[in-house]
Amino acid sequence: MSSLIELGPLQLAVATLLVVAAGTISLVLRLGIERRLAISAVRTVVQLGLLGLILERVFSLRHPVVIIGILVLMTIFAAREAASRTSKSYRGIMIDAWLAMAVSCFAVGGVVTQLVVGVDPWYEPQYVIPLIGMILGNSLTGIALGLDRFLDHLSTRHGEIELRLAFGATRREALAAPLQDAVRTGMVPIINAMAAAGIVSLPGMMTGQILAGAPPLQAVAYQIVVMFMIAAAVAGGAMLVVLLAGRHFMGKDAVLRLDRLRTTK
Amino acid sequence: MLPFLTAGPFSARNGEGRVLFNDVSIELAEGELAVLDGPSGSGKSTLLRQLVGMVPTSGVTRELSGEVHTDMQLPGWRSLVTLVAQDAPMLAGTLGENTRFPFSQRCAGTRVPDETELARLTQATGLAAIPEDRDVGTLSGGERHRLALVRGLLWRPKVIVADEPLSGLDEETAVRCFELLREFAHQPGHGVLCVLHDRQLGARADRTVSLAARVSVEAS
Numbered sequence A: 001m002s003s004l005i006e007l008g009p010l011q012l013a014v015a016t017l018l019v020v021a022a023g024t025i026s027l028v029l030r031l032g033i034e035r036r037l038a039i040s041a042v043r044t045v046v047q048l049g050l051l052g053l054i055l056e057r058v059f060s061l062r063h064p065v066v067i068i069g070i071l072v073l074m075t076i077f078a079a080r081e082a083a084s085r086t087s088k089s090y091r092g093i094m095i096d097a098w099l100a101m102a103v104s105c106f107a108v109g110g111v112v113t114q115l116v117v118g119v120d121p122w123y124e125p126q127y128v129i130p131l132i133g134m135i136l137g138n139s140l141t142g143i144a145l146g147l148d149r150f151l152d153h154l155s156t157r158h159g160e161i162e163l164r165l166a167f168g169a170t171r172r173e174a175l176a177a178p179l180q181d182a183v184r185t186g187m188v189p190i191i192n193a194m195a196a197a198g199i200v201s202l203p204g205m206m207t208g209q210i211l212a213g214a215p216p217l218q219a220v221a222y223q224i225v226v227m228f229m230i231a232a233a234v235a236g237g238a239m240l241v242v243l244l245a246g247r248h249f250m251g252k253d254a255v256l257r258l259d260r261l262r263t264t265k
Numbered sequence B: 001m002l003p004f005l006t007a008g009p010f011s012a013r014n015g016e017g018r019v020l021f022n023d024v025s026i027e028l029a030e031g032e033l034a035v036l037d038g039p040s041g042s043g044k045s046t047l048l049r050q051l052v053g054m055v056p057t058s059g060v061t062r063e064l065s066g067e068v069h070t071d072m073q074l075p076g077w078r079s080l081v082t083l084v085a086q087d088a089p090m091l092a093g094t095l096g097e098n099t100r101f102p103f104s105q106r107c108a109g110t111r112v113p114d115e116t117e118l119a120r121l122t123q124a125t126g127l128a129a130i131p132e133d134r135d136v137g138t139l140s141g142g143e144r145h146r147l148a149l150v151r152g153l154l155w156r157p158k159v160i161v162a163d164e165p166l167s168g169l170d171e172e173t174a175v176r177c178f179e180l181l182r183e184f185a186h187q188p189g190h191g192v193l194c195v196l197h198d199r200q201l202g203a204r205a206d207r208t209v210s211l212a213a214r215v216s217v218e219a220s
Helices: A010-028 A034-061 A064-084 A095-117 A124-155 A158-167 A170-194 A204-211 A216-249 B044-052 B073-078 B095-104 B115-125 B143-157 B171-185 B213-219
Strands: B005-013 B019-028 B032-037 B063-064 B068-069 B079-085 B159-164 B191-197 B207-210
Touching: A010 A034, A010 B079, A010 B191, A034 A124, A064 A095, A064 A124, A064 B095, A095 A124, A095 A216, A124 A158, A124 A170, A124 A216, A158 A170, A158 B073, A158 B079, A170 A216, A204 A216, B005 B044, B019 B044, B032 B044, B032 B143, B032 B171, B044 B079, B044 B159, B044 B191, B068 B073, B073 B079, B079 B143, B095 B143, B115 B143, B115 B171, B143 B159, B143 B171, B159 B171, B171 B191
Parallel strands: B032 B191, B032 B207, B079 B159, B159 B191
Antiparallel strands: B005 B019, B005 B063, B063 B068
């Protein structure tokens, strides 16, 4: 197998020309997005650069407590991002998003790193951090979509929920429809990604492994594991976050508390 | 004789914090059709929603046939004292799903819809010609209100609490629907409390409770 071709400052400078080209198109067509493009490009460089530095350091630390600390930090950032993406909100949305994220990611990530891949030692950062990171990034989307849909369902279709309640529905029965709606919505992206994998799109991680010189079939095997773990994490995360949010809007007395819903955007 | 249904005390303020009603209690006799009257904006809908526990209440006692229902038993209470809500809300789906869904909920137990009764109700309300698989989104406002009434009557709770169930109906149909409600109310073990837009029909109820009057009486 060919080995990795290293990229230096010169190569990155050439790549920068590509972003400049995109910016030029924005200017010529008067899209007005060149400023945002520039800021995003700078953010990419700074954020990924920092991440690279941190990862190099973390990989050399190899201490379980440090690794777990980093993973928890990652879930907090992911939860913040997920909670900020919904168009409606409520008190405690951050905590719910974080709990759902942490439980689903650590459960699925645990199964994958310990049982499927069999990482040794169990906290080996080279495997644990990228794998959990991928679960987080994807379940973030699922949780945000699911939560957004759930809150939207509560505010636009509360008449239907109250109709069920009026005929004696329990909390579980009254929230079943919004829950299904939300989890289904949260799962659409990963289902589409799985269906299109390898035909319409070459999944990023697999492409990366091939570029790094891994045998294609090994890269494929890893990609399959990743797709499945994302599906599980998204389903679990979206369901959990909606269950947690549901408890917030309806207690055991099954009164729908729409007064607790806030519009953020 | 013990009252059939008693609930209260209820209090409510409007959005600006003005008191709508204070310390109001509701009593309904068995076999009675009572109309709740009051000027618009006096909180009639709010009071009905508080009665069935659709909005948060505190320190309220709800009692039916001598049995007290706590806040934790609200789902059970609502299956016995059922709200036919304002504007006839519908589940997205077909007409048949909408009339029958209560029977698929846990509180229905082993109860199933009475098909003979359903046929009689749809006949009496003029809905018999509409097929069960029609999407409720295609119904007119009047048809939706009649369907909501049919659903409430088919469910056969102990008490129907109806919030303007006859709006959007022509005079003749409104009278026929009102008769269905009255017939239901007059059966032993049942009762109806409703808000009616139509004063003439309201005058045909067994009793009229005026929300505004009650509040002033309680306050004096």
